[in-house]
Amino acid sequence: MIKFQQEEISPVQKGKNFEMKIEKLLTDANIKCEITGGPGDRGIDIKGMKKGVKFIIECKNWRTKNIDRSIINQIEEVLSRQSNGTIGIVAVLPTEVYPS
Template sequence: MIKTAPYIITAIFGVFFVKTISLGQENILMTANLAYASGSLYISTVVFFLIHVFVLTRKNTRFISRKFNYERLLKLSWQQFEEMTSEYFLLQGFKSRVVGGGGSDGGIDVIIEKNGRSYIVQCKHWKTKKVGVQIVREMYGLVHAHNASGAKIVSTLGYSKQAYEFAKGKPIELITGKQIIEKTSGSRN
């Protein structure tokens, strides 16, 4: 932003200078100054837009953009884990929004959309046990109840063998915290 400041200032002064020029030989200078001011204003507008997009992108990836590892994953609160999960899907090209929040969320913490398809996401930030088959069954029921294209369950510790077996052949993806770290560690650190 600092590098664009001269262009913005020049554009502002250029426009004022053009307005104060009288008739005569100064018309040539007025035309050149107006063209320069317009170009500078255009450049500063484009630069401002790019910086704005960069800031918005950075704001949406506040957990994953740090040096992220499994130890940090376990230290997140459950709310931060839901936000981190939402960020992960944003980085995968989905539109993502957190809908959980500790209340009665019906088992849905995040809703993601991509290519006209919506998916429901449940986050399990458990520190002492793996996700069992019961949770996977419940999510399968929620897929149908919400007319979703599928479900994704994100767990810090992984899943039981029965959970993996039940999810096979169904529109349910079981994602571990370690998978998220592996997929994002090279691209965001």
């Protein structure tokens, strides 16, 4: 039997995969959105609109790090540059998925 060594996925690729999963969940729910994440994304990984309400999403695919006040401050800063009424969301994996 031949065994293949599984290639390790980089943290950047894990983040991109998570963004794509979130985008798919939203589009499957008929929510218009697009991935904007990447270098220089200025804290917006996904942006979209539902029933005239704009939203931005910052995705965090962290397994060993908690979301702390600095992340909340970051999304608040990003929201300050958006039009009034824009909703900010931080998308994270539940800890049950990857227990520590």
